[in-house]
Amino acid sequence: MRILVVEDEPDLLQVVATTLREAGYAVDAAADGEDGLFKAKTWEYDAIVLDLNLPKLDGWSVLQRLRTVKRTPVLILTARDTVSDRVRGLNSGADDYLVKPFALSELLARIRALIRRSAGQAVAVIEIGDVCIDTVAKTVTRNEDLVPLTPTEYALVELLAMHRQKLVSRTTIYDHLFDEGDDSLSNLVDVHVSNIRKKLGREFVTTRRGQGYMIQG
Amino acid sequence: MIRSLRWRIQAWHAVVLTAVLSIFGVVVYHLQWQTRLHQIDAELNRTAEVLTSRVRRLFPKGQVSNWRPPMELPGVVEREWLQNLTSANLSKTENEPTPQSPQQPVVSADEDERSLSEEFRVQRIGQWPFPYAEPRDETTPFLADEQWLPEDFTALFEGEEAPLHYTVWDRDGVILRKSYFAPLVPFKNLFKGWNSMPVQEVQSRGGLREVIHCTSFGHHVLVGRSIQEDVAAQHSFGWLLAACGWAVLTLGVVGGGWLSGRTLRSITAMSVIAKSISGENLSQRIDLAETDSELGQLALVLNQTFDRLQLAFQQQLRFTADASHELRTPLAVIVSQTELTLAKPRLTDEYRAALETCQRAGRRMRSLIDSLLLLARFDAGHPDLQHSSLDLAEVANESVELLRSLAAERQITLRSVATPLSVVGDRDRLGQVVTNLLANAIRYNQVGGRVDVRVERVNGDAIVSVSDNGIGISAEELPHIFERFYRVDKARTRAEGGTGLGLAICQSVVEAHGGQIIARSEPQQGTTLEVRLPLSPETGKDVQNL
Numbered sequence: 001m002r003i004l005v006v007e008d009e010p011d012l013l014q015v016v017a018t019t020l021r022e023a024g025y026a027v028d029a030a031a032d033g034e035d036g037l038f039k040a041k042t043w044e045y046d047a048i049v050l051d052l053n054l055p056k057l058d059g060w061s062v063l064q065r066l067r068t069v070k071r072t073p074v075l076i077l078t079a080r081d082t083v084s085d086r087v088r089g090l091n092s093g094a095d096d097y098l099v100k101p102f103a104l105s106e107l108l109a110r111i112r113a114l115i116r117r118s119a120g121q122a123v124a125v126i127e128i129g130d131v132c133i134d135t136v137a138k139t140v141t142r143n144e145d146l147v148p149l150t151p152t153e154y155a156l157v158e159l160l161a162m163h164r165q166k167l168v169s170r171t172t173i174y175d176h177l178f179d180e181g182d183d184s185l186s187n188l189v190d191v192h193v194s195n196i197r198k199k200l201g202r203e204f205v206t207t208r209r210g211q212g213y214m215i216q217g
Numbered sequence: 218m219i220r221s222l223r224w225r226i227q228a229w230h231a232v233v234l235t236a237v238l239s240i241f242g243v244v245v246y247h248l249q250w251q252t253r254l255h256q257i258d259a260e261l262n263r264t265a266e267v268l269t270s271r272v273r274r275l276f277p278k279g280q281v282s283n284w285r286p287p288m289e290l291p292g293v294v295e296r297e298w299l300q301n302l303t304s305a306n307l308s309k310t311e312n313e314p315t316p317q318s319p320q321q322p323v324v325s326a327d328e329d330e331r332s333l334s335e336e337f338r339v340q341r342i343g344q345w346p347f348p349y350a351e352p353r354d355e356t357t358p359f360l361a362d363e364q365w366l367p368e369d370f371t372a373l374f375e376g377e378e379a380p381l382h383y384t385v386w387d388r389d390g391v392i393l394r395k396s397y398f399a400p401l402v403p404f405k406n407l408f409k410g411w412n413s414m415p416v417q418e419v420q421s422r423g424g425l426r427e428v429i430h431c432t433s434f435g436h437h438v439l440v441g442r443s444i445q446e447d448v449a450a451q452h453s454f455g456w457l458l459a460a461c462g463w464a465v466l467t468l469g470v471v472g473g474g475w476l477s478g479r480t481l482r483s484i485t486a487m488s489v490i491a492k493s494i495s496g497e498n499l500s501q502r503i504d505l506a507e508t509d510s511e512l513g514q515l516a517l518v519l520n521q522t523f524d525r526l527q528l529a530f531q532q533q534l535r536f537t538a539d540a541s542h543e544l545r546t547p548l549a550v551i552v553s554q555t556e557l558t559l560a561k562p563r564l565t566d567e568y569r570a571a572l573e574t575c576q577r578a579g580r581r582m583r584s585l586i587d588s589l590l591l592l593a594r595f596d597a598g599h600p601d602l603q604h605s606s607l608d609l610a611e612v613a614n615e616s617v618e619l620l621r622s623l624a625a626e627r628q629i630t631l632r633s634v635a636t637p638l639s640v641v642g643d644r645d646r647l648g649q650v651v652t653n654l655l656a657n658a659i660r661y662n663q664v665g666g667r668v669d670v671r672v673e674r675v676n677g678d679a680i681v682s683v684s685d686n687g688i689g690i691s692a693e694e695l696p697h698i699f700e701r702f703y704r705v706d707k708a709r710t711r712a713e714g715g716t717g718l719g720l721a722i723c724q725s726v727v728e729a730h731g732g733q734i735i736a737r738s739e740p741q742q743g744t745t746l747e748v749r750l751p752l753s754p755e756t757g758k759d760v761q762n763l
Contacts, residue, residue, distance in 0.1 A: 009546050013576045015553040053542060079545035080538060100549035104556045132536070 001046040001115055001155055002026040002176045006036030006062065007077070008054050012100075015047060015076075019104045020111070024138055024151040028177035034134050040066050043119075044117045044175040050090065052078040060092050067093040073114040077102070081195025103162055111133050112136065119162035126161045128217045140200070147199050152177060160205065160215045169212035218396045223474075223481050230473040231466070239463045246458055250451050257444060257708070258419055260380070261428040265440040267370065267385055272393075272436045278315075281514075324385035346628060374398075381442045388435025400425070401438055401612040407431035424448065483512050489521060499527040543585055544715065547578035554578075556671055581716075592701070595725035602643035608636035609679050610672045614642060616651040617670055624659050626670065637673035638679045641753045642730045650734075652724045654683040654746050657719065661705075662687040678732075679752050684745035690738040698736055723748075 003025045007013040013029050020027045028043070028081035031056040040048055040062070048066075052059035055159050058149045062072060076089045079100040086097050095117075096110050112135055116124065126133040132141045138154055147158065155177050160168055172190050193205055193213060233324075315679040373381045374396035382399035386392055390404035407416045408431055427441030447631070490503050502523060503516040558571040594600055606659040617633045624631040640647075658668040668685045690698060690705055697703045727734045731748035 009550065011550040011578060012546065012553065015550060015557055016573070019553070019557045022557070047610065079542035081545075082538060085538075100545045101552040102549060104553055104560075169742070 002028070002043070002179060003047050003049065003111065004028045004030065004036065004039055004043070004045045006030045006033070006040075006051045006059070007049070008055065009051075015066055015104075016027045016107070018202060019108070020049075023108050024155055025111075026155075026177055026182070028150060028179050033059065033062045037062045037065055037076050039180075040072060041069060043071050043180075044172065046118070047111050048074045050074055050094070052080055052085070053165045055145055060088065062096060063089075065085075071118075073109055073118045075107075075114060083121075091108065105207070109136075115162070121162055122197050125157075126164075128161060128164060128204075128215060131204065133158060142200060147178070149196070151200065153196055153199075156189075157196060157200070160213060164215045164217065167208060167212050167214045174211070223477050226477045227470065227474050228327050230471045230477070233475075234466055234469045239465055242458050242462045249454060253447055253451060254444075256443065257426050257447065258428060261426065262417065262430075263417075264373065264383070265406045265417075265428050266440050268385065268440060269430045269436075271433055272385055272438055273432060277381050316664070324712065329662075330463070335409045335582070337708075358673055381440060383441070384439045386437040386439075388437070390437075393436070399441075402427070404437070405429065407437060419503050449533055480512070483516075487512075487516055487519065494523055494526075499523065499530055518529045534703050538660040539717075540585075540589060543702065544582060544699060547581045547585075550578040567748045569760075579635045585716050585718070588716050588722060591722060592718065592725060593724075595729060600646075600725070600729040602646060604641055604643060605645050606639055607647070609640050609647070609681060609750070611637075612648050613672050615652050615679055616655055618654045619652060620659060627659060627662070627664050629659050629662055630672075631665035632667065633670040635670070636674060638672060639753045640675055640679050640730075640750050642750065643726075646726045647730070647750075650748060651681060651683070652728050653723050653749070654681075658683050658685040658744070658746075659685070660715075661685075674752070675749075677752060680747060680751045681750070682745055682747040684743060686743040689740040689742050689744050690736070691740055695736060695738055697732070 003020050005016050008031055017027045017029050020072055027040055032058045041124055050059050065116040073095045076094045077098050080098045089097050120142050124136045132145050140149055140157055170189055197205055206216055379398055382396045384395040384399050384402055386404055388408045403636055415433055418429045420427050424443050424445040425441050426444045427439055430438045487503050490501055494501055502520050530704045554571050554574045613635050662685050666686050671682045673680050694705050699720050704717050724734050727748050730750055734748050736746050738744040
């Protein structure tokens with residue numbers, strides 16, 4: 001899962017980005033509105049964390065311009081706490097609103113919920129056959145036995161599971177799993193997929209050669 | 218209710234209207250009555266003139282007549298008595314009409330008649346309140362009274378419905394003639410002497426209005442008429458007047474009530490709107506339909522007050538929101554950073570980095586709170602300044618030395634031209650102002666730029682100007698730079714750790730010293746900030762002495 005954080009306070013940007021990375025997300029950062037809008041338009045993010053008071057282009061404008069081209073879930077993270085600000089934020093096309101100071105756990109929970117909802121999943125636990133994916137604990141169990149996965153492997157499983165019965169292209173996988181700082185080789189995805197097959201069974205992930213991967217079931 | 222403006226206006230209106238109407242009514246009533254009397258008097262006078270001229274003709278020389286009223290012309294009241302008289306000498310007067318026989322006056326009858334007549338005369342003198350003259354001597358010529366009255370005049374005096382009555386006396390009060398229904402009128406002697414001017418007198422007796430003309434030789438002519446009809450007419454006129462007055466009063470009070478209600482309704486509407494204006498709803502305004510009237514002016518003034526109130530309220534709200542935002546951001550850093558760091562065991566370097574982040578955020582909060590408190594003190598009017606006489610050049614140079622290393626770091630040339638100038642002020646705060654302006658000039662400058670500080674005397678004021686050749690400030694942004702939390706370049710301010718309050722504080726400090734601060738800027742040319750402070754009194758004196 002790949003997330004964009006747009007925040008002009010360097011220390012806070014650092015903290016939020018680190019938190020999300022430690023939670024297994026790929027994170028891109030932008031320090032002003034123009035940069036944030038450019039990245040949000042360019043890449044396929046699973047969610048965007050957006051501050052409102054931004055240099056160059058304020059959060060509302062970023063949101064309005066983004067909404068003309070994309071439906072990426074947006075969480076507004078701001079110190080502006082008045083009701084009118086919240087209403088304005090949500091009316092501009094935001095999906096959620098969190099006021100500073102905030103608990104990191106709440107931020108993570110809200111981002112998880114945003115991603116889940118945008119993928120059409122209503123619950124936090126996805127069951128595929130005998131495999132059970134807990135998106136809160138970020139664990140995968142098979143026949144109630146914990147399957148040890150690396151964060152990237154888990155992220156790939158979650159991404160495919162979120163879009164189950166749909167083809168997920170290699171580009172999409174790259175876009176969602178790796179942030180702009182990563183310079184992963186393309187065959188790395190194949191390595192992760194083969195590792196997942198070893199742990200969860202050969203039939204768990206289906207390969208469409210030249211197109212991508214998908215989870216049936 | 219009773220104390221409400223509307224009812225007081227109404228009450229006063231009614232009182233004043235009643236008073237005005239009463240005075241008006243009384244005056245009109247009186248004038249009308251006077252006019253009426255005047256007309257009556259004129260009519261009576263005209264008639265009396267005619268009668269007087271007749272009397273003059275009858276008694277051309279003013280001689281006293283021994284003529285006595287013929288018995289066929291009795292007065293109303295004395296009719297009974299006259300009838301007695303008549304019964305005594307009727308035969309005589311009938312056979313020989315009095316005017317035709319001057320040799321046989323009324324009183325010269327036979328002996329019995331004479332004694333009877335004498336008896337009546339005594340009786341007359343005794344009963345009547347006016348004297349009767351003694352009988353005239355026989356030689357006095359008696360003038361006939363044919364054509365005594367013109368034809369058209371007789372209609373005025375004859376009959377039961379005769380409007381006028383008259384009585385004619387000689388100067389001794391003997392009735393010479395009187396109309397049939399003329400009441401008995403006490404004789405009032407107006408004769409002042411021979412050849413005196415004719416005298417006229419008007420009198421009102423009971424329901425009668427009478428004029429008495431006294432000729433120059435003593436004949437008195439009284440013409441009177443009943444004014445009971447006039448009094449009745451006047452009374453009905455009075456009632457009509459009262460009714461009209463009452464109607465006008467009612468109309469006036471009702472109309473006044475309607476008017477005052479109408480006027481006060483707009484006041485009520487204004488007060489309703491004024492009441493409804495609160496912190497939640499400041500946008501409502503009074504309808505300015507009648508801006509020309511006094512109420513319209515009041516509404517205009519109120520609306521302007523509301524505008525200022527709304528502006529102040531919005532500024533306050535924005536300031537609060539901005540302050541809260543500025544405080545929340547470092548707080549969020551601290552809370553999030555600690556939560557992240559404590560989530561799992563970290564390396565020593567990670568703990569150090571986290572603590573440094575928290576320290577930065579904490580310092581920022583402290584500086585922000587200090588600035589906010591300082592501004593609050595200035596706003597409350599307690600700037601708490603330590604006033605002393607100081608040299609502005611010294612203060613400026615200290616600030617320059619303080620920031621020389623920062624300038625060197627950014628390769629900025631810092632130049633100072635300072636003339637010693639004595640001003641009275643708070644040394645620390647003024648130093649803070651100069652430092653602040655200098656720091657801004659250095660921070661928001663290009664690498665290799667320059668900053669000039671000048672302390673000089675212009676038009677009796679001390680001027681400290683800090684100018685740079687940086688990127689300048691656009692004309693749209695220039696008016697806002699002294700606003701709290703206004704940042705021209707947000708990203709850069711954040712990176713420099715500015716609070717957005719520096720220039721606002723400078724402005725407050727300078728204004729608390731009785732000075733002013735202005736900014737001039739041209740994009741791509743540079744910015745000049747100029748602080749103008751009043752010189753201390755001694756400096757002013759020195760210059761005057763020079």
